[in-house]
Amino acid sequence: MIKERTYYPSLTGKDKKLELPVNAAAVATLSAHYDEPVWLRESRRQAWELYAELPWPDRKEEPWRRVPLREFPLEARRLVLAPPQLSSLEELPPCWLLPDLPRAHCTGLLIHNNGGVCYADLEETAIDTGVVLQDLHQALESHEELIRQYWFRGAITRPDFNKFTALNAALWHGGTFVYVPAGVRVERPLRTLTGYDAGGGTGLHHTLIVAEKGAKVTVVQERYSLEAEPELNSEIVEIYAAAGAWIRYVSLQNWGKQRYTVSVQNAHLERDAHLVWGSGSLGGAATKEFLRTELRAPQAHALMRGFTFATGQQRLDQSTYQHHLAPNTYSDLLFRNVLRDQSRTVFYGMIRMEQEAQNSEGYQANNNLLLDKARAHSIPGLEIMANEVSCSHGATVSRLDPEQLFYLLSRAIPREEAEYLLVQGFLNPIIEHVPLAAIRAHLAEEISRRFWQAAS
Amino acid sequence: MNTLEIRDLQVRVADEEETGILKGANLVIRAGEIHALMGPNGSGKSTLSYALMGHPRYEVTGGDILLNGESILGLDPDERARRGLFLAMQYPIAISGVTLYSFLRAAVSARRGYKQTARDSGGGHRRSPLLPGREFRQEVRAEMAKLEMDRTFLRRYLNEGFSGGEKKRAEILQLALLKPEFAILDETDSGLDIDALRIVAAGVNRLQSELNMGLLIITHYQRILNYIHPDFVHIFYEGQIVKSDGAELAEKLEAEGYDWVREQFV
Numbered sequence: 001m002i003k004e005r006t007y008y009p010s011l012t013g014k015d016k017k018l019e020l021p022v023n024a025a026a027v028a029t030l031s032a033h034y035d036e037p038v039w040l041r042e043s044r045r046q047a048w049e050l051y052a053e054l055p056w057p058d059r060k061e062e063p064w065r066r067v068p069l070r071e072f073p074l075e076a077r078r079l080v081l082a083p084p085q086l087s088s089l090e091e092l093p094p095c096w097l098l099p100d101l102p103r104a105h106c107t108g109l110l111i112h113n114n115g116g117v118c119y120a121d122l123e124e125t126a127i128d129t130g131v132v133l134q135d136l137h138q139a140l141e142s143h144e145e146l147i148r149q150y151w152f153r154g155a156i157t158r159p160d161f162n163k164f165t166a167l168n169a170a171l172w173h174g175g176t177f178v179y180v181p182a183g184v185r186v187e188r189p190l191r192t193l194t195g196y197d198a199g200g201g202t203g204l205h206h207t208l209i210v211a212e213k214g215a216k217v218t219v220v221q222e223r224y225s226l227e228a229e230p231e232l233n234s235e236i237v238e239i240y241a242a243a244g245a246w247i248r249y250v251s252l253q254n255w256g257k258q259r260y261t262v263s264v265q266n267a268h269l270e271r272d273a274h275l276v277w278g279s280g281s282l283g284g285a286a287t288k289e290f291l292r293t294e295l296r297a298p299q300a301h302a303l304m305r306g307f308t309f310a311t312g313q314q315r316l317d318q319s320t321y322q323h324h325l326a327p328n329t330y331s332d333l334l335f336r337n338v339l340r341d342q343s344r345t346v347f348y349g350m351i352r353m354e355q356e357a358q359n360s361e362g363y364q365a366n367n368n369l370l371l372d373k374a375r376a377h378s379i380p381g382l383e384i385m386a387n388e389v390s391c392s393h394g395a396t397v398s399r400l401d402p403e404q405l406f407y408l409l410s411r412a413i414p415r416e417e418a419e420y421l422l423v424q425g426f427l428n429p430i431i432e433h434v435p436l437a438a439i440r441a442h443l444a445e446e447i448s449r450r451f452w453q454a455a456s
Numbered sequence: 457m458n459t460l461e462i463r464d465l466q467v468r469v470a471d472e473e474e475t476g477i478l479k480g481a482n483l484v485i486r487a488g489e490i491h492a493l494m495g496p497n498g499s500g501k502s503t504l505s506y507a508l509m510g511h512p513r514y515e516v517t518g519g520d521i522l523l524n525g526e527s528i529l530g531l532d533p534d535e536r537a538r539r540g541l542f543l544a545m546q547y548p549i550a551i552s553g554v555t556l557y558s559f560l561r562a563a564v565s566a567r568r569g570y571k572q573t574a575r576d577s578g579g580g581h582r583r584s585p586l587l588p589g590r591e592f593r594q595e596v597r598a599e600m601a602k603l604e605m606d607r608t609f610l611r612r613y614l615n616e617g618f619s620g621g622e623k624k625r626a627e628i629l630q631l632a633l634l635k636p637e638f639a640i641l642d643e644t645d646s647g648l649d650i651d652a653l654r655i656v657a658a659g660v661n662r663l664q665s666e667l668n669m670g671l672l673i674i675t676h677y678q679r680i681l682n683y684i685h686p687d688f689v690h691i692f693y694e695g696q697i698v699k700s701d702g703a704e705l706a707e708k709l710e711a712e713g714y715d716w717v718r719e720q721f722v
Contacts, residue, residue, distance in 0.1 A: 415534060
């Protein structure tokens with residue numbers, strides 16, 4: 001018997017409109033606006049001090065060497081908190097919605113626009129088992145102690161990781177909180193959308209995902225923006241998987257053409273925890289991502305899959321880190337980039353095996369497919385302190401294979417269509433890891449659009 | 457009547473040593489005829505098949521290829537295929553990430569000149585139109601059943617992890633769906649066990665009579681010719697056809713090998 005599903009939706013943004021320059025006063029104003037507990041006010045204040053002290057990253061530092069920081073709108077920014085008042089979901093920008101995705105395919109949906117919630121719902125049965133999909137500010141009212149326990153604790157999601165994380169810790173507004181209690185399995189994905197329309201300011205979103213012992217959850221986070229002028233984005237994602245938890249996190253960004261982003265994402269895995277991490281980067285003027293998996297206890301298992309399709313003058317730069325801190329851990333990373341026009345991608349991949357990580361396996365591969373005069377840099381690395389481990393890394397930069405192309409042409413397929421099939425084929429093993437057919441179809445459509453627009 | 461004419465074709469392999477070159481090959485294949493081209497390794501048989509299909513690595517330095525009286529030398533491989541030429545390859549290429557189904561749909565849509573914009577290619581893209589999925593899937597499944605192929609192959613990546621026999625069956629499936637006027641089967645029998653050979657040969661015979669195709673069967677051994685009976689057998693040696701005769705020539709080659717050819721024509 002199919003049970004009737006009841007969702008509890010709240011359509012309108014409840015937040016008052018707020019607009020602030022980025023300065024020390026804004027820190028206190030935000031805390032007051034959200035009526036935050038003392039520890040959080042203090043956390044923001046300390047982060048602001050760090051922010052004031054720290055210099056912007058230097059291009060002499062390896063991870064920043066090829067990031068066009070000079071183009072980033074670092075100064076004279078403003079915070080805007082202006083979630084639109086919606087009377088229906090259709091009022092969101094149409095390009096943010098997936099009309100082919102039946103509502104019943106997701107357990108919950110949370111949409112942020114301009115730093116505040118403009119839509120949220122969650123299935124009744126999930127609410128009954130204690131599952132949370134909520135705005136982080138709101139969740140502080142019900143889950144304060146829990147949030148405090150995980151607050152900026154990840155290996156790289158700390159305020160002092162760099163000036164961008166300090167900025168986020170000081171002035172974050174708008175956040176996604178996912179919580180799955182011990183033993184609870186959320187069978188259908190939770191979907192969350194982080195957007196900024198033309199009225200949005202600097203993006204400082206904070207995503208926190210916690211799965212307790214033996215919990216299971218899929219979270220799909222999509223990102224969109226429609227800024228009218230260059231805008232900065234400093235985002236944090238923290239994932240915590242307790243013993244035996246299973247998390248699939250699919251992180252998709254399709255930022256607007258003028259968005260400059262630093263995204264710091266960290267996953268923390270306990271014993272027998274299992275993470276499937278999918279990452280797709282399509283938009284933005286320039287994006288620097290730090291993606292790190294910490295395998296902290298035996299039998300932790302992580303699969304990382306990523307793709308980018310860079311066009312025009314886009315810069316997509318990723319630093320990945322697979323950190324093995326315990327025996328019998330396993331990680332496997334495959335990132336694939338397609339580049340065309342004058343775009344650039346950079347991939348720094350590191351696997352580090354600590355002395356304690358005996359009998360662990362770590363694999364990493366980065367493949368780049370060049371369609372034009374684009375350039376891909378791929379810099380894989382290994383740091384191995386243990387002697388009984390199995391590791392491999394590989395990087396390739398190549399063009400379309402002439403024998404494959406000939407095979408497709410010999411079957412009547414026109415050259416551009418054949419090239420498109422090969423590009424699709426190159427990315428498919430990554431896209432396969434994305435849940436929900438409608439989202440995969442949407443990504444295929446985006447890839448198709450990038451391919452055919454640029455092919456002329 | 458449809459014809460494929462190879463006229464004094466001279467081909468060299470770009471950037472390579474002098475193996476496999478063509479030194480003036482001549483052959484005319486008419487609709488409905490089955491020709492077998494036999495020759496020792498390195499005689500240029502595969503060079504001929506690639507040159508016919510327009511592989512960029514094979515440079516035509518003289519002569520001509522005429523399809524129904526028109527030269528196709530200036531045409532890209534996809535245009536040759538759309539005009540009705542088909543090459544079943546000795547070593548079909550594996551393409552990871554592209555399913556057999558999406559490949560077949562793109563290929564057949566292009567061959568049939570399908571012009572309607574499919575639903576999933578909207579948004580102002582310039583993507584080539586695709587045949588409607590439902591009807592096409594039915595057609596493919598019917599052909600697969602005839603070739604005793606499991607339909608789950610449609611979801612698999614093209615030729616990836618296929619056994620030798622599965623690859624050859626997939627080639628014949630493409631032949632069946634693309635319905636060419638002329639097909640070249642390059643060493644289609646290699647890598648096939650006897651059961652698979654029977655199925656593949658039955659498929660080729662059926663399609664040949666249905667479509668009245670002209671067939672050029674390139675083979676090292678006589679084995680496949682026990683199942684697909686040629687009207688003509690040609691011996692290919694050092695880049696040209698040195699002897700042509702009826703089916704009995706294949707039997708002579710099988711019994712006596714190629715030594716007598718070498719002695720006679722060197």
